[in-house]
Amino acid sequence: MTASVGADSANGPVTAGRGVLEGAFTLLDVLERTGEAGLTRIAAESGLPKATAYRLLEQLTDLGAVEKSGGRYRVGERVHRLAGAWRASPALRQAVQRPLRRFARMTGATVGVCVLSHGHTMVIDAVAGEMRHLAPIVPGTSSPCWTTAAGRVLLACTPVGRSLALPPGSGRRELADIRDTGVAYDRGELMPLVRCVAAPLHDAAGETVAALYALVGASHPLPRLADTTARVAGAISTSL
Numbered sequence: 001m002t003a004s005v006g007a008d009s010a011n012g013p014v015t016a017g018r019g020v021l022e023g024a025f026t027l028l029d030v031l032e033r034t035g036e037a038g039l040t041r042i043a044a045e046s047g048l049p050k051a052t053a054y055r056l057l058e059q060l061t062d063l064g065a066v067e068k069s070g071g072r073y074r075v076g077e078r079v080h081r082l083a084g085a086w087r088a089s090p091a092l093r094q095a096v097q098r099p100l101r102r103f104a105r106m107t108g109a110t111v112g113v114c115v116l117s118h119g120h121t122m123v124i125d126a127v128a129g130e131m132r133h134l135a136p137i138v139p140g141t142s143s144p145c146w147t148t149a150a151g152r153v154l155l156a157c158t159p160v161g162r163s164l165a166l167p168p169g170s171g172r173r174e175l176a177d178i179r180d181t182g183v184a185y186d187r188g189e190l191m192p193l194v195r196c197v198a199a200p201l202h203d204a205a206g207e208t209v210a211a212l213y214a215l216v217g218a219s220h221p222l223p224r225l226a227d228t229t230a231r232v233a234g235a236i237s238t239s240l
Helices: 002-034 039-046 050-063 077-084 090-107 149-157 159-163 172-181 222-239
Strands: 066-069 072-075 110-117 120-127 142-144 184-186 194-202 208-217
Touching (some): 002 066, 050 066, 090 110, 090 222, 110 149
Antiparallel strands (some): 066 072, 110 208, 184 194
């Protein structure tokens, strides 16, 4: 009996610690989906008691993993910084390197590939083009999904993206159009002198794993660039 109690005592802290970690990651998953939410919604979606959710959220806030403003929580800067150290799969990075450089030479565009990370798009590879002085986008650059064409492709075409909360006034109709056409546009919404086209990259199972984008000046014809972007995206997808 004594040995049994001893074993339970030894395992107890480990089990309790794992439970805390699982609870913390569950809360971060909820914040990834919602973007920003209050305690009541977070507790409901996580399945945790409200008091437990509050305690863990406050601890995560103290650690910089979560930010709190006006009683609402969102993923914090520390998590985004740690995510910046994450690297996409070697197969994906290898598959995009040469096509990106050929694409940039062919079009003069700034081109790159983004993946979805904690409700943001993160650039994993990029080649600077003629608009480098206006859009100095380099690997590791992170932006809220809805603000970029590549981000909207990932919102529209990935299961995780479709589960994320959209900003007020943003349109699910646009996301449906992106799924139908296979391309997304930014006609100067983010930077007035810059236009962008993005298309999804698919793995062997047909799942969207990343987005290819091309940035050009305002005078560049977007339909032609969209055709080229979709064609390059298709070629990269075939190699994945």
